[in-house]
Amino acid sequence: MCFEQAGVSRQEMGIRRCLFWPDGTMKKRTRSYIFQKGHEHVCRLVCAVVDQYNEDHKLVGDRAYELKDVTEHQSFHEEEEWYRHLNFTAKSKGVNGLDCWSDKQFFVELKNTKQEGMTHGEWVVSCFCMVETNDNGYCKGCPNDVKHPNNADAYVGGHVGPEKILEDPDAWSDSDEDETSRERRIRRMYDVPRKPFVYPACATPKPT
Numbered sequence: 001m002c003f004e005q006a007g008v009s010r011q012e013m014g015i016r017r018c019l020f021w022p023d024g025t026m027k028k029r030t031r032s033y034i035f036q037k038g039h040e041h042v043c044r045l046v047c048a049v050v051d052q053y054n055e056d057h058k059l060v061g062d063r064a065y066e067l068k069d070v071t072e073h074q075s076f077h078e079e080e081e082w083y084r085h086l087n088f089t090a091k092s093k094g095v096n097g098l099d100c101w102s103d104k105q106f107f108v109e110l111k112n113t114k115q116e117g118m119t120h121g122e123w124v125v126s127c128f129c130m131v132e133t134n135d136n137g138y139c140k141g142c143p144n145d146v147k148h149p150n151n152a153d154a155y156v157g158g159h160v161g162p163e164k165i166l167e168d169p170d171a172w173s174d175s176d177e178d179e180t181s182r183e184r185r186i187r188r189m190y191d192v193p194r195k196p197f198v199y200p201a202c203a204t205p206k207p208t
Helices: 010-019 031-056 179-191
Strands: 066-078 081-092 102-112 123-130 164-166
Touching: 010 179, 031 066, 031 081, 031 102, 031 123
Parallel strands: none
Antiparallel strands: 066 081, 066 164, 081 102, 102 123
16 A cells, blocks of 8 residues: 555566565575575475484484484486485484484485375485495485495485486575666566467357
């Protein structure tokens, strides 16, 4: 209502909503922000995997693993299946009950169970194992630094070669887009002429 009372067009209202938050501050969406949100999403996913692993193996208290950080991850599509390979560090006191926590590095493979007709599938754990410093398993689906176990039979994907790889946004540069360039880009988006929608002849409503 305030925009309309001030005589601002709907197009200008849309542009301003893209540029500013309701309090008037400029919206920013840097590549570092996108990577941060993506990393948080992966961490939540792996945290759920670790919790399920603790529950399945009846690891409680000091024996339970606690996620510390996700260090590497890669998604790829191979033979009509989506896979995720991840490295993460977790800590636990273990069975010896020492006061100091020990960090371990793990490898986990997730396979998507999407079936025909489904919009989204579920990620199922197909491999969950500890990896050592000298482990150097080869995987055709991970061009980055994901560490795999030496036993290639431990994981399902990565033996044929991917049809598609999702790039890690961490490889992007972190240069912020200045306000002038961002406004110019958004205004170009709104200035693109749109063809009017025309009903096909068979769908034209008959006059009443």
